[in-house]
Amino acid sequence: MNTPKAHLVDDDEAIRDALSWLLSSRGLPSATYPAAEDFLAAWTPATCGCVVLDMRMNGMSGLDCFDALLDRGSTLPVIFLTGHGDVPLAVATLKRGAFDFFEKPLNDNELATRIGEAMALDALQRAANATLDSVNARVSRLTTRERQIMDLVLAGKYNKVIADELNISMRTVEVHRANLFEKMQVKTAVELANLFKTGR
Amino acid sequence: MNTPKAHLVDDDEAIRDALSWLLSSRGLPSATYPAAEDFLAAWTPATCGCVVLDMRMNGMSGLDCFDALLDRGSTLPVIFLTGHGDVPLAVATLKRGAFDFFEKPLNDNELATRIGEAMALDALQRAANATLDSVNARVSRLTTRERQIMDLVLAGKYNKVIADELNISMRTVEVHRANLFEKMQVKTAVELANLFKTGR
DNA sequence: GGGTCGAATGTGGATATCCACAATACGCAG
DNA sequence: CTGCGTATTGTGGATATCCACATTCGACCC
Structure with a gap:
């Protein structure tokens, strides 16, 4: 089981660094990835914490990355960042299971708080799943x-x-x-x- | 326990009537209210089905009506309609527990389908709550x-x-x-x- | 054929649960 | 004081659960 981290995926280095620093000041560990492909290459089922995902990036989009995570069975809470307001897209991603959705420019403190909440939820879900897996193993x-x-x-x-x-x-x-x-x-x-x- | 209905709350009569007719053609009963105040006056804990709520109306807004329902302990699924896209508002209402959020002009068939799903969810929740109430009464x-x-x-x-x-x-x-x-x-x-x- | 596993069954004895019938004590309300 | 509800306890007997020890049978594999 890996250390829980906020996984920050954004092709904008300034945003990655600012967020990473802010989370660090709150005692929340983070890891940064300049592209969705980088994060997906590093992802394993044991990856813990949450994902902060920019919607529009060079290469793979945030939404495609989200879909790939879901396809792999990831339960990591995902927070989307977007610079272009689009109600149907926001609604659709939330209904698809995204944890939250923020428009830029970012309210950094609110985002950091939600990241903390997302990571807490991930911890709870993992504990519940561990119990369930143990029971299922016995049943099998x-x-x-x-x-x-x-x-x-x-x-x-x-x-x-x-x-x-x-x-x-x-x-x-x-x-x-x-x-x-x-x-x-x-x-x-x-x-x-x-x-x-x-x-x- | 009342008949499950789609409660249509919109000050635009054309929309109320068109929706009511569409739902009727799908065998889904509905009731129409020209104002949020009218719906709230008619609401009781036994009201079943779902609510379709226009976000901006003369008099009380859809959001205030939603808050009032939550304050009263209503568990009715609520679908919001809005003519003005606003990502933070959409995200906030969904996080507050709204069932769905549609921008006008409406995709009538998609909306009707979601209304059907909302009503089915309400039925499931009510059945579960009835069981829970019965158990709690015995415990008391x-x-x-x-x-x-x-x-x-x-x-x-x-x-x-x-x-x-x-x-x-x-x-x-x-x-x-x-x-x-x-x-x-x-x-x-x-x-x-x-x-x-x-x-x- | 021999070994393993799963399913099935019995005997005898111990412990756990259930309850009819019976009784006492305490607190509270009228 | 009386009546009621709740908590407590005992006796004796019936039913349910648990299990050590033992056995047989069938399917499958080496």
Whole structure:
């Protein structure tokens, strides 16, 4: 897992440097890229923080870069900067999932605040996803039968009822139940249910 | 609970009528209001569907009307119409929770489609809230002790452990447990946990 | 054929949950 | 004082869950 940073992507060096300096004065680490292609080349799924993306750049546009990030499954919050107001474009990018949208000239303090908020959101999302991934990994290790039993346990059914529905003995239900609890790393059915609190 | 309708708020009668007719041809009921004040006077928490709100009107503006709805706790999806492009305003209203934002002249078919989507979202949200309200009503009827026991049951603890932690007998835990299960209308601890799947 | 894995089942015993029936104590309202 | 609601506790018995130890069967691979 990498250090969370604000990834600043703008072909205007003055803006990159000014922003980087401002964020540094707020204790927010940053990395700068003069072109969208540079950022995409450096991006990995473990890249953390947020992206500040100029809409219009030489080479690849900010919007195309955003699309490429989405295609790769990136969940990084993206803040767009633009020098040319265009309502449908602003609306469309926000609906597409962009975190925010700023027109130049920039209100630096407001932008820095939003960058902080975007990075905090990224941290929260990553923590939630780590939990979800861990649960999903455990589920993937269950056998077909164990998975079946788990779904019925999660529906609140007694072992006896489960046995009737699947036409097997209660003892077999108990065995599968014990095995799945071990694989899911829980001791009780309620603990199991709690694993799926935000997972479904 | 009222019939779900697209509530069309615009001081331009031609737009109200054209939209109402278009939605009618798609089987979407609508109601029209020539002023924001008229819509707010008619609004109740049971109003369903969505709101289509012109940004600039004589009298109260669309944005003030939106704020008033939010103040009253309305969850109706709101689609804004505007004749004057303004990126910061569009971005701000979307961030404030508006469902969508359209510039005039309108692309009628796209707007009608979005209205349909907004109404579907409202229906989903209302169903989810009904469930949540029902669960909360049941929780509100629990005694202090029953609530305490419930939290520990939901943490997956055995009755014996709960008794130790609260310094009471296991029999007392059983009694409270039985009482709270009855009030919460569940038969097993897993059913109870499932009530809070999306409630927390 | 031998080994592994998953599914199935049984016995016997321990622990956990559930509850009818019964009772006491305390706080509060009329 | 009486009645009501809540909290607490016990007895005895039934049902549910858990599991050590043991076994068999079928599918698949070497």
